[in-house]
Every structure is written in C-alpha cells, then in structure tokens.
Amino acid sequence: MRGYRGVKYTLFIFCYFLWVVSAVLIVVGIYAKVAKEKDVVDTLTVDPALLLIIVGSVMFLITFLGCFGALRNATCLLKTFLAFLAVILLLQTAAGVVGYLFTDMVMERTEKLMMKAIVRYREDQDLENAIDFIQKKFQCCGVEDYKDWSHNIYFQCLDTNPSLEACGVPFSCCIHLQNQTVLNTMCGYGMQQLGEPLARQNIFTIGCLEKIIWWAKNNLLLVAGLSGGLLLLEQVCMMSLAAAQISWIRKVQRQKKEPAAVKSGRKDSLWYPAFADFDDD
Template identity: 65%
Template sequence: MSPHREIMDKPRGNCCQCMIKYTLFVFCYVFWVTSAVLIAVGIYAKVAKEGGVVDSLTADPALLLITIGSLMFIITFFGCFGALRNAVILLKLFLGILVAILLLQIAAAVLGFLFSDLVLDRTEQLMSKGIVRYREDMDLENLIDFVQKKFQCCGVDSHQDWSANVYFRCDEINPSLEGCGVPFSCCVRHKNETIPNTMCGYNVQNLEEASAAKIIYTIGCLGKMVLWGKRNLYLIAGMAVGLLGLEISMSCLAAAQMSHIRRKLQSDGNVY
C-alpha cells in the first residue's frame, strides 16, 4: 500500500471510530437519563404513599420502577463512561451484562411459548393477589383501575372475583358499604357521562349476570388481555424485535469500540 493511501485511510478510520464511539455514548446516555427519571418517579411514589406498604416486587409498581431504573442506571453507566473514556473494563462489563440480558430475554420468550399455560396460571395468581391487596397500596389500586378501564373488564375471570377482597366481600357480616360490590373502574362509562359515579358498582354481585352487565363489565381482565395480545400480535412482535435489535446494535458498537482500543494499544506497543 502506498504512503498516500495510508494517509487517506487513517482519517477515514478515525472518523468511523468517532461515529461508533459517540453513537454508543448517545444511546447509553439517553437510557441513563431515562433510568434516573424512573428511579426518581419510583422514589417519589414510594414516599408519597399514605401508610400501607407492599413489600412484594411484583405487587408494588413503585418498587418495580426503582428496581428496573437502578439496573438500567448501572448498566448504562458502564456503557456511557466506557465509551467516553475508552475504558475497556467498563465496556467489558457493559457488553457482558447486555449479552446476558439478551440471552435471558430469548430464553424467557422460548419458555413462555413452550409453557404458556403455566405463564397464564402464574399471571392469574398475581392478578388475584392484586385484587386481595387492592386498597392496601395506592399505586396498585391505580394500576388495577387503569387496567379495568383500559380493557373494559372486571376482576380476573369475572366480576365475582372481587368478593376475595375484604372491602367487597359478599357476606352478611361484612360491615363495609362496598360489600357485594366492585370498584367504580368496572362500571360501564356512557358517552354523556362527564363525572364518574363512584358508587355505581355497589351491590352488583347480588344481581343476575344479565342485569349486572348493564351496569358493569362482567368479563374478567385476564381473558381480555389475552385477546388483546392475540389481536395485536404483530405490534408486540415488532416491539420485541425492535428492542432486541437495539440491544444487539449496542452490543456490536461496544464490541467494535473494544476492538479499536485493543488495536490502538497494540500499535502503540502496549500489552493488552
């Protein structure tokens, strides 16, 4: 190769390496800031709760936000500063964790497909546990209300599931005014209704199915969510493929950055 060709190739290589370095940095920085926001929101929600605290990770949305945000913060810290400072150790940690997460996601998807019935049973147990703990945690209550409004459903399998909650339990010794009722988020919303009637679900568990269906949604949320997943299968698959593609791209960028640092150390006569 001629000296002129070598001079021409060197700026190109440096330009390409700068693109890899700062593209990886920008990706990691965006996720780093996002993780910090998740942690802040989770901490605020945890502190702002009135009294009751749910210690279960799967039943406490605030704790879930803090956990996911903390993991993202640590991982993207490695990638962000590893790319910016050309730190091989940080890039190694970032790449290793990212590959491990990628493999776990693929394994979870395969196991979820092979053991779909077990996944549904576990989901049903978690949703039933959420109904029992409704009103014990403000975030959990808001989450259940959102799901019931979004999917126009009530309970897990039917509106009768709310009898498992101490406030909505349907028996004669229950002193609660909401006994034999359901939350207002189960109620059918009419187009001309501007202010929701929070008492619309009172005593509906004592009504016949046809009569109750005129006031509330009697179909369970588990079936509605499964049906929504089947109808939006391509959307869910596209989002999953997009996430995997992003993770693979960041892994490739990290690997390319590490390879460049190794070549530079070797050309400078340093031992890697």
C-alpha cells in the same frame, strides 16, 4: 477516523440516553417509596417502587460503563459493558423460551397475582388506581369475571358483611355513557347479586385476564415489533457498537505496539484520552 468517531459517539449517545432514563426511574422509585404511607401493606410479590429502584440502579451502572468506556476509549470498561449486555440478552431469551414452553404455568401465576391484587384493593392507593385504570382501559371487571370481587372483604357478598359496597364492584367496572358528565361512584353497588345478562347492562362482566390476552393476540404484530425494536436497540445495536470500538482500539494497539516498545521500552497503556485519534494509517 470518521468511521471510528461515528461508532464511538453513537454508542455514547445511546448509553447516555438510557443512563438518563435509568436516573429518572431511580428518582421516581425513591419518590414513590417515600411518598407511600408507612402503614400500607405491600400487596404484590415485589413492591413496584422497589422494583423501579433496582431496575434503575442496574441500568444506571451498566449504561455508565458504556458511556465512560466509549468516551475514554477504555477497553476494560467496554468489555465489562459488553459482558453485561450479553448476560441480559441471554436472560431475556431464556425468559421468552420458558414463558413459551410453560404458558399454562405463567398464566396460572399471573391469575394468582391478579387475584391477590383484588384482595388487597383497598389497602394500597397505588394498586387501587392501577386496577381501576386496567378495568377502564380494557373494559373488564375482575380476573375471570365480575364476581371475583367477592374475594375482597369490602365487596364480599355475604349477609354478615357490614360494608356498603357488599355484593358490589368498583366503579371502574361500570359502563359509562358518552353523554355522562357526572361520575357515579355507586354504580357498581349490588351488581354481584344480578345474573350476567342483567349485570351486563350496567357493568363489564368479562374478566381482565381474558381481555388482556385477547388484546395481546389482536395486537401481536405491534407487541412483537416493539419488543424486537427494544431488543435491537438495547442489545444487538449497542453490543455491535461496543464490539466494533473494542476491535478498532485493539487494531491500533497492535499497530503501535512494536514502535512504542522500541522507543519507550514499556507497554502501551490501555487507557486513551477522550479524543484520541485512531487512524487506519
């Protein structure tokens, strides 16, 4: 009895936690979608706000099946929940294998996506903040180097460009001194006209793609540990708990099938109360 309750409520707690997380993702996605200006051009292949709503909705549905199925001992819901988890696990495994086998293609697509983000830098405030955060965090500038910013119409290094930021880079590329208290947003002006040795004294010249790859390689154990932990929690652990609960319910059904058929003359229901007792006796 205690073993069954442990399996049941452990699965319920896991699913409930992820159910709450999915609800938060949906709320954040809806807020971001509504709060965005209507005339903003979607810069990426998929709008991040829309992506949050879709991912959150799928998580909400799947974890709801797990919560309700575990609490009500409903084998039909638990089987559906288990099938969804199996499909997601297969998709994640396939994505990892494809990413490993076609690394060059993945890197090329990533580079194009990052370059597209640079081109649309000033058109989306959320994207602008994201790029500034990445360049500050990884101490980088552009995709391959700092001159990639010439692809942006505001920073394009042409004599015909009337922008005050022409031939410059965003302030997030600048090297800030430790004792600097006032942020100089004009620190990147004219940096594309300088050679790398001179520009390196004031801004980061290495591209963000190279810096992110370098960070991933140097933190491979951390990345692998987090990925493995999430996979173990979300997939293997919950799949095992769901399968164990289904197996336990089936066992009880088999034990009670013949006596119940004799007494009532009808089949047992596959739907049990929330606090039904499933003993080995």
